[in-house]
Amino acid sequence: MAADGRPAVFPLPPGSTIGIVGGGQLGRMLAMAAARLGFRVAVLAREAESPAGQVSAVEIVGDYGDPAAVGRLAAQSDVLTFEFENVSAAALAAAEQAGAPIAPPGRALAVSQDRVEEKSALNAWGLATTPFAAIDGPEDIAPALRRLGAPALLKTRREGYDGKGQAWIGGAAEADAAFAAIGARPAILEAKAAFVRELSVIAARGRGGEVAAYPVGENRHEHGILRTTTAPARLSPALQADALRIATTLLEALDYVGVIGVELFELEDGRLLVNEFAPRVHNTGHWTLDGCEVDQFEQHIRAVAGWPLGPTAPLARVEMSNLLGDEANDWAVLAADPKARLWLYGKRDAAPGRKMGHVNRLSPLT
Amino acid sequence: MAADGRPAVFPLPPGSTIGIVGGGQLGRMLAMAAARLGFRVAVLAREAESPAGQVSAVEIVGDYGDPAAVGRLAAQSDVLTFEFENVSAAALAAAEQAGAPIAPPGRALAVSQDRVEEKSALNAWGLATTPFAAIDGPEDIAPALRRLGAPALLKTRREGYDGKGQAWIGGAAEADAAFAAIGARPAILEAKAAFVRELSVIAARGRGGEVAAYPVGENRHEHGILRTTTAPARLSPALQADALRIATTLLEALDYVGVIGVELFELEDGRLLVNEFAPRVHNTGHWTLDGCEVDQFEQHIRAVAGWPLGPTAPLARVEMSNLLGDEANDWAVLAADPKARLWLYGKRDAAPGRKMGHVNRLSPLT
Numbered sequence: 001m002a003a004d005g006r007p008a009v010f011p012l013p014p015g016s017t018i019g020i021v022g023g024g025q026l027g028r029m030l031a032m033a034a035a036r037l038g039f040r041v042a043v044l045a046r047e048a049e050s051p052a053g054q055v056s057a058v059e060i061v062g063d064y065g066d067p068a069a070v071g072r073l074a075a076q077s078d079v080l081t082f083e084f085e086n087v088s089a090a091a092l093a094a095a096e097q098a099g100a101p102i103a104p105p106g107r108a109l110a111v112s113q114d115r116v117e118e119k120s121a122l123n124a125w126g127l128a129t130t131p132f133a134a135i136d137g138p139e140d141i142a143p144a145l146r147r148l149g150a151p152a153l154l155k156t157r158r159e160g161y162d163g164k165g166q167a168w169i170g171g172a173a174e175a176d177a178a179f180a181a182i183g184a185r186p187a188i189l190e191a192k193a194a195f196v197r198e199l200s201v202i203a204a205r206g207r208g209g210e211v212a213a214y215p216v217g218e219n220r221h222e223h224g225i226l227r228t229t230t231a232p233a234r235l236s237p238a239l240q241a242d243a244l245r246i247a248t249t250l251l252e253a254l255d256y257v258g259v260i261g262v263e264l265f266e267l268e269d270g271r272l273l274v275n276e277f278a279p280r281v282h283n284t285g286h287w288t289l290d291g292c293e294v295d296q297f298e299q300h301i302r303a304v305a306g307w308p309l310g311p312t313a314p315l316a317r318v319e320m321s322n323l324l325g326d327e328a329n330d331w332a333v334l335a336a337d338p339k340a341r342l343w344l345y346g347k348r349d350a351a352p353g354r355k356m357g358h359v360n361r362l363s364p365l366t
Numbered sequence: 367m368a369a370d371g372r373p374a375v376f377p378l379p380p381g382s383t384i385g386i387v388g389g390g391q392l393g394r395m396l397a398m399a400a401a402r403l404g405f406r407v408a409v410l411a412r413e414a415e416s417p418a419g420q421v422s423a424v425e426i427v428g429d430y431g432d433p434a435a436v437g438r439l440a441a442q443s444d445v446l447t448f449e450f451e452n453v454s455a456a457a458l459a460a461a462e463q464a465g466a467p468i469a470p471p472g473r474a475l476a477v478s479q480d481r482v483e484e485k486s487a488l489n490a491w492g493l494a495t496t497p498f499a500a501i502d503g504p505e506d507i508a509p510a511l512r513r514l515g516a517p518a519l520l521k522t523r524r525e526g527y528d529g530k531g532q533a534w535i536g537g538a539a540e541a542d543a544a545f546a547a548i549g550a551r552p553a554i555l556e557a558k559a560a561f562v563r564e565l566s567v568i569a570a571r572g573r574g575g576e577v578a579a580y581p582v583g584e585n586r587h588e589h590g591i592l593r594t595t596t597a598p599a600r601l602s603p604a605l606q607a608d609a610l611r612i613a614t615t616l617l618e619a620l621d622y623v624g625v626i627g628v629e630l631f632e633l634e635d636g637r638l639l640v641n642e643f644a645p646r647v648h649n650t651g652h653w654t655l656d657g658c659e660v661d662q663f664e665q666h667i668r669a670v671a672g673w674p675l676g677p678t679a680p681l682a683r684v685e686m687s688n689l690l691g692d693e694a695n696d697w698a699v700l701a702a703d704p705k706a707r708l709w710l711y712g713k714r715d716a717a718p719g720r721k722m723g724h725v726n727r728l729s730p731l732t
Binding site: 011013014015028031032035036037038039040041049053054055056057290293294302307308310311315316328331332335336338341342343344345346348357362 | 377379380381394397398401402403404405406407415419420421422423656659660668673674676677681682694697698701702704707708709710711712714723728
């Protein structure tokens with residue numbers, strides 16, 4: 001519902017309020033993109049002067065899981081969106097009760113919150129994943145290992161990110177320790193994917209059902225945390241088309257509105273497996289900030305506001321590097337590098353591994 | 367002085383506070399650029415939820431001429447800058463008393479505030495302008511017309527912009543009416559410049575004295591208001607070099623820090639006259655937002671924060687068009703145009719002639 005109590009009508013005109021649940025860097029860059037298009041932004045953040053709150057007209061401080069706080073945000077927003085997928089069902093219900101349209105749809109959030117549900121849904125939509133098994137207790141691990149082979153990766157079903165809540169299992173003897181290590185919670189065991197590259201595709205679907213995808217990026221992770229994305233990745237037209245087919249299938253199956261990030265494994269035989277998807281703008285899409293006329297953040301705002309999607313053609317080849325923890329202390333060196341486009345997130349505390357900013361380095365398309 | 371009471375040390379680290387006097391679209395785009403580099407922004411604006419305040423961590427509502435309000439802003443800023451040149455001497459003194467370094471320097475603001483002082487200074491620095499005369503009363507107009515020729519343009523010495531406070535005079539008989547029309551205030555009479563094109567150069571000077579200029583833009587005004595800038599303008603290397611020489615002369619003469627906008631007239635014989643300069647980011651530099659890796663707003667923030675200047679090479683040819691008044695109502699058409707990069711300023715009231723946004727249209731460099 002609009003701030004004035006009337007139901008939202010799309011496309012939302014400039015001056016409408018975009019509500020963002022989450023005060024981090026994704027919310028910050030979404031807020032800046034919304035401002036570029038003349039929108040007003042309200043955010044719900046855990047702390048005052050959050051990265052997103054610093055660049056928004058309104059910052060509500062509260063917990064993302066608190067239905068009252070989400071409801072307060074929704075009540076003054078013409079549309080509500082999210083910078084992360086772990087939004088509680090109660091919070092979504094509160095937003096719906098406040099009458100704010102939600103994008104992406106709650107179902108996309110719910111499916112992505114549970115790795116077993118996510119992979120099951122992907123398979124049901126005809127999208128290949130690595131083989132997996134649901135693990136409810138340590139006694140499920142030995143039979144699953146016999147089917148999936150060892151080593152296999154044990155992950156919590158819910159709420160893991162950036163490599164947290166994960167443990168490799170080399171054999172059945174390690175089952176108890178691994179299950180304890182991830183917090184003895186409902187889990188998934190995933191077969192090791194014999195991938196040659198990690199790729200991702202960032203795509204968007206508008207309120208009219210139109211789909212636009214950016215060129216595929218090639219990713220390098222360390223300790224479960226993204227270090228670099230290079231895009232457009234050098235890959236065959238067939239692979240590019242396959243990535244687009246996967247993204248389109250997902251977006252349509254979820255009746256999706258907004259930007260989605262889909263992580264892929266490229267196998268030796270050229271097949272693509274879906275590793276996971278994130279129903280939001282995605283770290284592997286930060287290259288678009290300097291590599292495309294319309295970046296993933298503006299694209300997401302366009303989609304959720306019911307605007308036409310923008311062009312996704314690359315203007316340059318970009319290598320995006322995350323600045324983790326005290327790597328952001330190198331800001332002076334990076335600022336002096338004419339090839340480095342620096343983005344910093346306004347975070348005060350540079351805890352180890354924390355994403356403090358990123359750098360895009362451009363080179364000509366060849 | 368920094369918010370913690372210590373004198374500012376340059377370069378300012380990310381997390382420092384940039385204070386911006388002025389809540390309009392220039393302040394808005396400065397604030398967004400500052401956020402990209404990890405700075406916190408505080409603005410002084412005339413109204414709550416101003417275009418700049420909507421994207422800033424702190425918005426102080428007050429009058430730009432109120433020394434107390436400027437002092438409050440300065441007291442919590444590590445450096446103070448301005449989105450316009452008509453800052454009162456009292457306000458500048460208040461900022462200095464609060465201990466905040468000011469950039470650009472107060473002298474640049476003072477010189478540009480008075481058209482007679484401005485043109486006198488330009489001439490003293492060896493930069494050609496159109497011939498002019500100071501006009502203190504209507505009786506000064508006839509002798510000035512004999513020297514400058516008719517028609518000539520009468521302008522208030524101070525505070526005119528976008529064609530306001532100006533009147534053409536066809537002959538001495540119109541002197542009294544013209545002087546009354548501009549408010550019977552101290553004025554300047556300018557000879558008509560027989561120019562073939564209006565050009566502008568946007569340049570920056572860092573705290574170490576380094577200078578960087580963007581390619582020259584070609585401007586089209588209507589009724590004294592900028593309609594379009596096309597950049598890089600098609601012009602000879604000699605003219606491009608002359609524009610750079612002019613900008614560099616100005617920046618060095620003023621011991622300048624920050625971005626400056628210099629409006630030029632190109633005469634039939636290929637000479638360049640300086641029309642005026644603005645000690646701030648400039649409407650004719652908005653093309654850099656989509657045409658360069660580092661736009662004029664980031665460049666200004668880099669300069670005032672003591673960071674190295676960024677590259678100014680063009681990535682594309684850009685036609686920038688201002689959206690005046692209800693032209694911004696065409697947002698839906700513009701949003702659907704894949705060639706149009708839309709910037710809207712978050713202003714509620716679309717008064718006729720008011721700058722509501724702009725559009726950048728890109729084409730390949732040829």
